[in-house]
Amino acid sequence: MTNVDIPADTEQRGAWPHRLAVLLVCATFPLIWVGGLVTTYDAGMAVPDWPSTYGYNLFLYPWQTWVSGPWDLFIEHGHRLLGATVGMLAIAAMVTIVWKDSRRWVKVLSVIALTAVCLQGVLGGQRVLWNNRQIAQLHGVFGPVCFCLFVSLAVVTSQWWRATGRTGDSLQIGNMSARGAVGATVLSGCALVQLILGSQLRHVMGGAGGAGFRVALLFHLVLAAVIFAQTVWLVAIHLAATSRDGVKSVALSLMFLVLLQVGLGLATWVLKYYWPAWAEGAWFARPFTIVNESMPQSLVVTGHVATGSLILAMSVKLALRSWRLCRPANINARPPLNVKGTTLTMGVAL
Amino acid sequence: MQRNINRFLWLLLPVLVATGCDAPEARFRMNMAYLHKNEKKAEAFTAEQKADVANILAALFGTPDQPHLPQGAGLEDVISIDRLKMAAGPVGVDEQGIATGLYRQHCSHCHGVSGDGNGPTAAYLNPYPRDYRMGIFKFKSTGKGTPPTHEDLLRILYEGVPGTAMPSFRLLPDIEREAIVDYVKYLAIRGQVERRLMEDIAIELGPGERLDQSGEYLVGEIVASAVAKWSAAEEEVTEVPARPDDWNESAAIARGRELFHGAVANCVKCHGETQLGDGQRTDYDEWSKDYEDFSKPMTDQEKQKLVDELVELGGLPPRNIFPRNLREGIYRGGRRPEELYRRITNGIDGTPMPAATMKPDDAPEQQQGLTAADVWCIVDYIRSLPYEPGGERATYGQEFKRERM
Numbered sequence: 001m002t003n004v005d006i007p008a009d010t011e012q013r014g015a016w017p018h019r020l021a022v023l024l025v026c027a028t029f030p031l032i033w034v035g036g037l038v039t040t041y042d043a044g045m046a047v048p049d050w051p052s053t054y055g056y057n058l059f060l061y062p063w064q065t066w067v068s069g070p071w072d073l074f075i076e077h078g079h080r081l082l083g084a085t086v087g088m089l090a091i092a093a094m095v096t097i098v099w100k101d102s103r104r105w106v107k108v109l110s111v112i113a114l115t116a117v118c119l120q121g122v123l124g125g126q127r128v129l130w131n132n133r134q135i136a137q138l139h140g141v142f143g144p145v146c147f148c149l150f151v152s153l154a155v156v157t158s159q160w161w162r163a164t165g166r167t168g169d170s171l172q173i174g175n176m177s178a179r180g181a182v183g184a185t186v187l188s189g190c191a192l193v194q195l196i197l198g199s200q201l202r203h204v205m206g207g208a209g210g211a212g213f214r215v216a217l218l219f220h221l222v223l224a225a226v227i228f229a230q231t232v233w234l235v236a237i238h239l240a241a242t243s244r245d246g247v248k249s250v251a252l253s254l255m256f257l258v259l260l261q262v263g264l265g266l267a268t269w270v271l272k273y274y275w276p277a278w279a280e281g282a283w284f285a286r287p288f289t290i291v292n293e294s295m296p297q298s299l300v301v302t303g304h305v306a307t308g309s310l311i312l313a314m315s316v317k318l319a320l321r322s323w324r325l326c327r328p329a330n331i332n333a334r335p336p337l338n339v340k341g342t343t344l345t346m347g348v349a350l
Numbered sequence: 351m352q353r354n355i356n357r358f359l360w361l362l363l364p365v366l367v368a369t370g371c372d373a374p375e376a377r378f379r380m381n382m383a384y385l386h387k388n389e390k391k392a393e394a395f396t397a398e399q400k401a402d403v404a405n406i407l408a409a410l411f412g413t414p415d416q417p418h419l420p421q422g423a424g425l426e427d428v429i430s431i432d433r434l435k436m437a438a439g440p441v442g443v444d445e446q447g448i449a450t451g452l453y454r455q456h457c458s459h460c461h462g463v464s465g466d467g468n469g470p471t472a473a474y475l476n477p478y479p480r481d482y483r484m485g486i487f488k489f490k491s492t493g494k495g496t497p498p499t500h501e502d503l504l505r506i507l508y509e510g511v512p513g514t515a516m517p518s519f520r521l522l523p524d525i526e527r528e529a530i531v532d533y534v535k536y537l538a539i540r541g542q543v544e545r546r547l548m549e550d551i552a553i554e555l556g557p558g559e560r561l562d563q564s565g566e567y568l569v570g571e572i573v574a575s576a577v578a579k580w581s582a583a584e585e586e587v588t589e590v591p592a593r594p595d596d597w598n599e600s601a602a603i604a605r606g607r608e609l610f611h612g613a614v615a616n617c618v619k620c621h622g623e624t625q626l627g628d629g630q631r632t633d634y635d636e637w638s639k640d641y642e643d644f645s646k647p648m649t650d651q652e653k654q655k656l657v658d659e660l661v662e663l664g665g666l667p668p669r670n671i672f673p674r675n676l677r678e679g680i681y682r683g684g685r686r687p688e689e690l691y692r693r694i695t696n697g698i699d700g701t702p703m704p705a706a707t708m709k710p711d712d713a714p715e716q717q718q719g720l721t722a723a724d725v726w727c728i729v730d731y732i733r734s735l736p737y738e739p740g741g742e743r744a745t746y747g748q749e750f751k752r753e754r755m
Contacts, residue, residue: 212470214470274514288512
């Protein structure tokens with residue numbers, strides 16, 4: 001953290017709210033990974049009861065049995081342990097924020113985040129108790145929503161957020177048009193819908209017939225193109241502008257992640273469904289044998305899921321920061337921003 | 351807050367439903383394409399006749415969640431009901447912690463719940479996933495027209511089909527693969543019985559006449575005749591004689607090349623002068639031809655109409671089958687020499703790849719056919735192809751022509 005002199009009585013005291021929020025984000029990311037693995041290996045029902053594990057309290061389940069047990073039990077119980085950890089971190093973060101942060105809306109946000117993560121835990125439990133795949137899917141989609149909330153907490157409690165808001169560097173603020181912020185917000189929405197579509201594709205079951213899969217696949221591909229284009233556009237407008245501390249780098253990371261994600265998506269298809277007919281015979285399309293649930297397959301597929309969440313998180317960060325830069329430091333002192341003829345009063349909600 | 355979240359969940363719901371996540375109770379789909387084909391032969395089936403087929407099948411074989419086996423047709427010797435139950439049903443674990451629903455977990459998104467080869471992903475795959483309902487399989491140790499053995503199906507699950515979307519399931523425990531194999535047989539036999547019932551309505555019965563509902567006819571005749579072939583498969587395995595002792599590999603390859611291009615084996619006709627599989631590329635496989643022989647001369651409009659009809663009836667648009675590119679060294683049915691030996695002597699069931707005409711070792715030179723030693727020569731030649739220099743499309747073909755002239 002950079003050393004900025006912060007008067008003790010403003011917005012927030014100490015670095016703990018931010019530290020905990022960041023820790024929360026860091027713990028949630030592997031949680032999503034492992035959750036993805038649970039789906040990849042269809043291990044959701046490896047432990048048939050909940051909230052207990054084979055009758056044991058979650059934390060008292062003999063670790064020897066867990067570690068040396070079958071793989072699906074290992075990841076399902078691991079997912080539960082991690083989930084419980086994230087829940088406790090969320091409580092810690094909420095308490096610290098409510099206690100230390102002076103901004104009412106940040107307190108509210110932290111409570112929302114905690115509620116969400118509790119709900120998510122309950123969804124996961126119901127999925128097991130009812131052995132229900134629809135709930136599993138909802139659980140899979142709601143995970144990234146929680147992740148977004150945690151990322152938001154981390155962003156708004158950060159040093160950057162306070163420094164930007166208070167110093168009110170006129171250059172920075174004046175430069176930032178609402179276009180970028182609106183774009184990043186739309187992008188966040190697209191990234192979330194894309195995750196939902198992706199989970200549709202992963203939960204494809206023979207029973208539902210082909211139509212659902214086809215529709216989901218089509219939209220998944222179209223949306224991938226849209227997200228790609230949006231990201232290129234965002235990077236372009238941020239690179240063109242002069243002083244964009246804190247958004248340029250985020251936009252570039254996002255670009256990197258989107259490119260990676262396209263590659264992982266293609267690899268996922270090839271490792272699960274083989275080369276498409278049009279690629280066969282091309283120099284890169286080496287023939288091979290697909291091995292179900294092999295290490296490369298699982299890593300790539302789960303990596304695709306995890307990168308999806310990262311893109312969502314990164315776009316939320318970009319959106320929040322962009323809105324922050326749009327916002328006049330002191331609403332009373334500055335006229336509302338004028339964007340292309342429309343008068344916008346941004347950031348009132350924040 | 352709670353309200354907001356609830357609202358969010360409600361907002362999410364239409365999206366989920368719209369993209370079809372609702373998992374209705376799994377049901378077997380009727381073989382509508384074959385039904386319609388039989389209707390074309392005679393008259394349209396009445397509603398009762400159709401219902402009869404569905405009811406008889408349900409009575410004999412149960413449902414995807416509750417499969418059962420008709421007694422008295424010797425089916426117990428081919429399929430174990432315990433293993434069947436492991437593979438059937440929705441994905442989950444039973445009270446003893448044993449995985450169930452293996453077929454729906456691992457196979458149905460490609461092969462379909464009914465084993466019709468038309469699962470959600472099927473349309474995007476080439477070749478299409480296998481439709482088990484004709485009882486025809488490609489890669490097996492038995493001859494054309496004979497079902498695969500238990501070991502053959504286990505081998506497919508273990509090895510997968512290299513070069514296609516069919517994965518290897520070698521990471522599953524043995525008992526799970528065994529269970530799934532039984533389920534595949536179950537779907538195949540069920541599909542064959544379904545076809546037979548439809549044929550009987552079209553051919554044996556008068557218009558509107560109902561099927562005989564007696565066990566004697568249904569189990570004793572129809573099921574039993576399908577099962578008989580499956581239980582006989584083990585005895586039908588093609589013997590692979592050992593290579594002669596004085597085997598000279600380079601001489602064998604040279605002779606194999608000659609045979610490959612010769613009139614008797616005539617492999618070039620399909621696999622091409624270049625062995626790139628660029629010979630005959632206009633034929634279809636049996637699954638594509640099931641509804642209608644699309645290789646017959648017909649106009650584009652006629653073909654389009656038939657394709658639309660077929661798709662409407664739950665089939666997949668037919669695709670041409672291409673002979674294998676033998677220079678890649680990828681053998682879908684396995685690359686061991688014995689496997690290739692059988693591939694040549696037995697052909698590939700369901701595809702244009704023919705079974706070789708065989709003759710005894712001591713047959714006179716001029717008699718049509720290949721001896722076991724000839725087939726071994728072709729095997730060695732084929733296995734040498736991926737390593738042969740100058741495998742380029744243009745150069746190789748020309749060089750070869752010059753050499754032969």
